[in-house]
Amino acid sequence: MEGEPTAELIRTQLRRLRLNAELSQEEFGKLVHFSGSQVSAVELGQRPLDRFFLKRADEVLGTGGLLTSLLKLAERDGQPSWFRPWLEAECNAQQLRCYHPTLIPGLLQTENYARAVIRADDMLCDDEVEKRVAVRLDRQAVLSRPQPPKLVAVIEEAVLRRADEGFRGVMTQQITHLLQCIERPHISVHIIPAEVSTHVGLAGPFTLARGDDGGWVGHLENQLGGTTVDKDDDVAILIARWESVRSEALPQRQSTLLMKEVMTSWS
Incomplete structure (x- = not known):
């Protein structure tokens, strides 16, 4: 498993907590x-760590969510090296500005929309798809912290309308989610008609x-x-x-x- 040092810590803690509970x-x-x-296989590292399993383990062992929190760290540790600097910047941001010409930005995606987008890569197995969905949803926690960043997202109208009959249920849920998000004072979504x-976007x-120090980082x-x-x-260009993209939006x-x-x- 990627993020192996943290994954090993999870297995060690799981076994310790189980034994302490006799x-x-x-x-x-x-x-x-x-x-x-199956429990033995998890503890020995012969079976991948599973969110449902660790959630139930936290409940049974009364850990206060320790094991699932460690799993989030393991998944973050397992991210590609090119992505980790951005994860840190995103996690510590005071302001976020996001533009995507073809998709709903990840921080605003529903679980079903995220899964559909990730699953479009036919090189990924089902386990990897679910792992990536979980990581994407975990990243959204930055918008729910006590002092969340101010997020401004710009989306193309074509992104909203890209939905055949089979995908409209997912897209309706996604747009409903966007409308719910913008009810929160720190989130705004603007559409380019x-x-x-x-x-230029x-x-x-x-x-x-934008971090605590006032400096900007791009991705x-x-x-x-x-x-x-x-x-x-480069940041100045972005x-x-x-500003140019935002000026085109409604x-x-x-x-x-x-x-x-x-x-x-x-309808």
């Missing part, structure tokens, strides 16, 4: 709805994060991963492009009406 692997397995052999045929998605996505941008000149009220109109058009 439970055999069979007894513990019955409580968490796993077999004794379809009649804006071209603008169409060159690709990017996100900006660029591409087919092979992404790049964290921290050079002053900030200028953000105000919040009009964006809200457009999102509702898109859903109405499907």
